[in-house]
Amino acid sequence: MMRIDIINGPNLNLLGIREPEVYGVKTFEEYFSSLKVLFSEIDLHYFQSNLEGEIINRLHEIGFSSDGIILNAAGYTHTSVAIADAVAAIRTPVIELHISNVFAREEFRHQSLMASKCVGLIGGLGLKGYELAIQYFIDSNKNS
Ligand code: DQA
Numbered sequence: 001m002m003r004i005d006i007i008n009g010p011n012l013n014l015l016g017i018r019e020p021e022v023y024g025v026k027t028f029e030e031y032f033s034s035l036k037v038l039f040s041e042i043d044l045h046y047f048q049s050n051l052e053g054e055i056i057n058r059l060h061e062i063g064f065s066s067d068g069i070i071l072n073a074a075g076y077t078h079t080s081v082a083i084a085d086a087v088a089a090i091r092t093p094v095i096e097l098h099i100s101n102v103f104a105r106e107e108f109r110h111q112s113l114m115a116s117k118c119v120g121l122i123g124g125l126g127l128k129g130y131e132l133a134i135q136y137f138i139d140s141n142k143n144s
Contacts, residue, residue, distance in 0.1 A: 001043045004137050005066045005092075006032070006130060007058055008048040009074035015099075022100050024126055031127050039134055052076055056086045063090025068137030070130055072097045077112050084114040095133045098123035 008028060011018060016027035032046050045066075047058050055073065062069065063086070071094050076083050087094050094117070101124025102109040115121050120136070122129040 001041070002068075002138065002141055003043040003045070003066045004039075004068045004070070004134055005045045005047065005062050006070045006072075007055060008046070008072045009055055009076050010050040012072060012074055013048050013050065024099070026127065028127075031130070035130065035134070038131065039138075042134065042138065044134075052080055052082060055083055059083070059086040059090055063092045066092045067141060068092060068134075069094045070097050070133045071095070071114070071118070072099070073114060077102075077114060078108055079113070081113060084117055087114050087117040093119045093137075095119055095136065096121045096123075097129050097133055099126055099129065100124060 012028060015023055016025055016030070028046070028048070036044055045062070049055050049058070055076065059069070069092050071087065073080065073083050073096070077096070077098070094114075096112060096115050096118040104124070112121070122133055125132065
């Protein structure tokens with residue numbers, strides 16, 4: 001069975017409550033349940049942390065065995081050399097994901113320290129982006 005991991009960074013535990021006009025009204029737990037139904041053939045895992053080191057530990061833990069990682073490093077995207085280094089250090093391909101369109105927002109969100117270490121980048125498509133990223137990993141697994 002193919003394994004795909006979602007890692008969400010700081011404040012994404014407040015999805016559904018936090019700035020709903022930017023991030024929507026659904027909690028990630030609700031959305032994750034629907035993802036598990038949609039992709040029942042995939043061994044899907046979800047991890048969220050507000051702590052930089054925990055995100056790095058998780059990348060190390062799964063980064064040599066998982067078939068694909070979807071990383072929404074949230075605010076750390078724009079600041080964390082250490083998470084970017086972890087993405088570069090592991091073997092599993094990583095897709096960087098943002099729920100909002102970071103390029104339509106403040107200038108400090110236009111920079112990503114990890115995008116260059118990722119296979120690709122999805123942003124601005126809401127939670128739908130996670131489905132598209134999973135589908136990408138499934139399709140590229142079939143073709144390899
Ligand atoms: C985010 C965008 C980041 O700039 C922000 O700090 C977040 C969420 C997104 O999913 O749109 O916390 O990664």
